[in-house]
Amino acid sequence: MKVFSNTETFDYSWEEVSTANWRKYCPWNDKSTHVVAVDTVSRTVDPATGILRTERLITCKQSAPDWLKSVMGGCMADESHVFETSYVDPATRTVTMVSANLTWSNLINVEETVVYRPLNEHQTQFKQEAKITALCGGWQRIKNNIEDSLVKRFRENAIKGKEGFEAVLEMSRRVFAEEREREKMSTIRAQASHIRMAHAS
Amino acid sequence: MSQSLAKQCNELKERYDTCFLKWYSEKYLRGIGTADNNECSTLFKEYSSCLQEALKERGIDRLLEDAREDNKENDAAFLGRKK
Numbered sequence: 001m002k003v004f005s006n007t008e009t010f011d012y013s014w015e016e017v018s019t020a021n022w023r024k025y026c027p028w029n030d031k032s033t034h035v036v037a038v039d040t041v042s043r044t045v046d047p048a049t050g051i052l053r054t055e056r057l058i059t060c061k062q063s064a065p066d067w068l069k070s071v072m073g074g075c076m077a078d079e080s081h082v083f084e085t086s087y088v089d090p091a092t093r094t095v096t097m098v099s100a101n102l103t104w105s106n107l108i109n110v111e112e113t114v115v116y117r118p119l120n121e122h123q124t125q126f127k128q129e130a131k132i133t134a135l136c137g138g139w140q141r142i143k144n145n146i147e148d149s150l151v152k153r154f155r156e157n158a159i160k161g162k163e164g165f166e167a168v169l170e171m172s173r174r175v176f177a178e179e180r181e182r183e184k185m186s187t188i189r190a191q192a193s194h195i196r197m198a199h200a201s
Numbered sequence: 202m203s204q205s206l207a208k209q210c211n212e213l214k215e216r217y218d219t220c221f222l223k224w225y226s227e228k229y230l231r232g233i234g235t236a237d238n239n240e241c242s243t244l245f246k247e248y249s250s251c252l253q254e255a256l257k258e259r260g261i262d263r264l265l266e267d268a269r270e271d272n273k274e275n276d277a278a279f280l281g282r283k284k
Contacts, residue, residue: 019222019226019230021227022221022225023203025203035203036204038203039219040221043245049281052229053280055265055269081264083272088229100272111217168231
């Protein structure tokens with residue numbers, strides 16, 4: 001088993017980060033293009049704790065390294081699926097996301113845990129840990145190669161993921177500000193017309 | 202918003218995602234949206250029935266069942282039950 005871990009800080013509030021996280025893989029993010037689809041399979045709020053539990057199916061298109069394809073006899077599809085379960089706890093202001101690979105799961109086991117926690121009112125910490133285990137029987141050398149290549153892939157995707165999410169956060173902040181502005185303007189317009197009507201009568 | 206893995210569900214997904222995001226930021230995070238039955242429930246049902254069919258067609262529904270079973274420990278840990 002190999003472990004990849006990574007910690008980042010985002011200069012946005014936990015509320016902003018946890019909201020933008022739902023659209024991390026949207027067209028605003030032009031870095032994580034290996035994620036081609038994100039579907040929500042189930043979503044519930046626990047009545048006792050208020051925890052929001054969500055199951056998502058993430059579809060990726062990222063070709064496997066050529067040497068791995070040759071080991072696998074070229075039967076690897078380029079499309080793969082990841083099952084993600086997330087838990088939002090508004091009481092402790094924590095988002096925990098656990099992901100596991102659905103594709104090639106009899107061969108490789110990848111379990112990733114991501115936690116978003118507030119550092120203060122303006123900053124949020126992102127903590128990521130992935131455990132990668134090659135399950136196939138056979139040579140240890142091949143297993144090591146498979147694990148190493150996935151760790152490398154995680155490291156590359158982590159850098160792109162941070163850049164892409166920064167772009168989404170920036171756009172989200174802008175869009176929310178515009179929306180608030182529009183709401184404010186329509187309230188002002190409504191008030192103005194009330195005043196005009198009051199004057200007229 | 203992101204795409205659905207099934208093209209025919211994209212429109213229903215978009216409508217639900219938009220509703221959810223608004224509910225999440227304006228209600229849930231402010232502690233006023235704790236019920237499952239909210240303004241997005243009908244939209245979710247519509248999107249979900251489209252998606253479920255697509256998952257069945259691709260045989261992903263069974264993979265999800267297994268993954269859900271494997272995830273039971275995480276549910277216990279993160280939903281704060283079974284301490």
